[in-house]
Amino acid sequence: MSAQLQEVSHYLSACTIPVAAGDGIGPEIMEATLSILRAADPNLRFVPVTVGLKAYESGLLSGIGEDTWAAIKKHGVILKGPVMTPQGGGYKSVNVTLRKTLGMYANLRPCTSYAPYVTSMHHKMDVVIVRENEEDTYAGIEHRQSEEVYQCLKLVTRPGCERIVRYAFEYAKLHGRKKVTCMTKDNIMKMTDGIFHKVFDEIALEYPDIQNNHMIIDIGTARMASRPNDFDVVVTTNLYGDILSDVAAEVAGSIGLAGSSNVGNTCAMFEAVHGSAPDIADMNIANPSGLLQSAVMMLVHLGRNAAAGKIHNAWLLTLEDGLHTADIYRDGISTRKLGTREFAEAIIERLGQKPRKLGAVDYPEQTRNQNNRLNISPLPTRKSVKKLVGVDVFLNWDKDERNPESLGQQLEKIAGPEFCLSLITNRGVKVYPQGKLQTVCTDHWRCRFLLDGNDNNPHAIAHLLSRITNESLDAVKTENLYDFDGVRGYSQAQGE
């Protein structure tokens, strides 16, 4: 052990990290990664916990052992290998459940080019994608409502937007990044994506030293593929971030080498981006770099910056030296093809050295403090005046050749005394009154009832539902309509 390493181990007290090896290549890349961690920072202790197939097979649909929940609660972090989710049978994704149950709202995905040592479409690329991790259509709330119609809820909350946007700016500040770009589709989803964009603009004002801009996600993702150097830190919603971060990693050429972190206020999870690759398991050929990069992010999170920098630089030098696992081995660039274990040994041999061509990383000690965890508190909740102004009742209706005039006339009669029928839409398009004949209609009708006058009787909706049911009409869902501080809290119909 070098003098420098001695210094690190003296400096920091012991620290215990729960590790979940996962499935497929998980155990062997975890073993390789832990061997490097032990060599760089002897005061680390590791406690194995259960996730993935072993947990599923023991009957836990979540794929998460009780020991895992307890260890994360106690130690506040987990280093996790890739996990396989069995198809069907009600099995839930380990990652989604851990992220959401433990409030790990921020998913960080650094996407870096290591050209020319690893094939990349872009020779310079160093982007960090900050993806919201808990909301959006990934809440998994789905309902089948009729013979034809399936629905998923996209939920976006103001505190959720505030947390992730502030995290992105704080991350940029802490790591010396220059620009934060927000991506949404708020030209279409004016309320859900609109609130994300609005919160971004509000919070950006608090960081005058960091540039900011907004792009529509379609062209933003396209530009990430063609001109990633336009970007520094990008913050976006869950689904867009999922797609965008895969595009960024792919054009960087480093999807197999990329780490990621999932960060909340009370705990954080570090995991590789790639899957469990069962076809190459137990062959000592898998590349442990993704998990190792995640472990480096974890060390920074824990304030063990010196060890993090040491490992990161040794890994870069190993790449430069052409010592490559099979997945990135290329004639002319690589010098030797190494197995998983041998690759880890090559990194251990280089601990304390720096890369010559690829820029050496530096995790300055001044960032080594509690701020590393970027504990973001939400703003105090505001209190708007919420006023009920009506209700959208969704009917499953398949009569009279789906002629909206027929349905409209029937509903006009039963809307009163509390409500009047404002319009009917089908898949968001107005079909009553005065629809277009060409509109293709499903068996699922959104019927908008507005409260007549200032009657704000909270029982009105239950009464309306009773009248609808009495007419043998089949109401499958309701969405109340509110104004907030006098501003309409619901979208207009297409064609309205």
Added chain:
Amino acid sequence: MSAQLQEVSHYLSACTIPVAAGDGIGPEIMEATLSILRAADPNLRFVPVTVGLKAYESGLLSGIGEDTWAAIKKHGVILKGPVMTPQGGGYKSVNVTLRKTLGMYANLRPCTSYAPYVTSMHHKMDVVIVRENEEDTYAGIEHRQSEEVYQCLKLVTRPGCERIVRYAFEYAKLHGRKKVTCMTKDNIMKMTDGIFHKVFDEIALEYPDIQNNHMIIDIGTARMASRPNDFDVVVTTNLYGDILSDVAAEVAGSIGLAGSSNVGNTCAMFEAVHGSAPDIADMNIANPSGLLQSAVMMLVHLGRNAAAGKIHNAWLLTLEDGLHTADIYRDGISTRKLGTREFAEAIIERLGQKPRKLGAVDYPEQTRNQNNRLNISPLPTRKSVKKLVGVDVFLNWDKDERNPESLGQQLEKIAGPEFCLSLITNRGVKVYPQGKLQTVCTDHWRCRFLLDGNDNNPHAIAHLLSRITNESLDAVKTENLYDFDGVRGYSQAQGE
């Protein structure tokens, strides 16, 4: 006029096409495009109609003049320039409204590389993206439900999936394409994206001569950026298709040159992919190629294949000859920088000639028939047995430090007699019974009530809502829970 052109014009009878010039560079690129169409097919007639700023300014929030609705109804097609949607003020997107109101369910986006004449990241690329055009979160149904929570509905219908998937396979068959790839995120959205994938698998069986596969949209989009040659025809949902087609066009290098079509059973709209670029309007420097490519797709749709091929090949030859508008002009590749009008004249001069290096296109006469319109009828509706088994009631609740135990105990008392409380989730994560303390809760709670026993009283939900209201609890929405033919029609909670 050459003998060949005479032949075309004799062969096909006159045909009238409504044309909407649009805003910004719209009028000048439309003029250039029509000059080429007139030269290639003198039996075409054009009737100008109103969309965009002119319509918005006359007070039409839809941006669509009555003359436009009438002309599309009469002629079944429209050629449209780019349109600007004013921000705010309730203005609706012309494109979305036209597509949805007129049932134009299929959006076709060919993405082709013209390397080395136009800069591209991939020298060979010829992909067609078939994007569903009417459903998904683009139905624009949004509701704000509490101080914190905004919601958008994602709607997917089985007939919608059947139409677009069948269109993709029929298109592949008609145009000699070899493979259709489906992209969804059905590992997360098992019901909405699940039905799209399921219908794809069903319909693929009917086309044994065409290869098919499915990819998750995140890695699929990434691969489109890095290896577009893996793809031929891709079919996907509205939002994914929006992002994917921009990525594909961008890496092809042809976003400014790309046409698109929007096709329904009774009409079709053809438009460039790019925007109205007001900053360069009226300067005779805009590139009319995107609109021209759309016009070529329109001619094929109308069965005027000979004229379509003639224009397409003359345009390819003009690119090859290095006669370029400013946007694609590059020293060393281009020979002359042309204005909008002069570029159109160069194409007209080359009508009847074929490109030497870029592959000449061929629109065979045998495809010139009614089938060009690919009039897809939905399958007959099935009839499942739908059984009400419960209801998800969503509450806006912000008391008792948002402790789910407190809410759960209150609801247990009022669930009966019809229902029992099954669980409470917050943003999809189970928080009652037996939630995790770390779960971050918003002011928006999904409370799942299951019908107790076999009681299928349709009034039960109205009664439950009344009891909830009597407790001064604020129910903001409901989603009924159904089984269809005994199969559960709603998702489980995360952590359930």
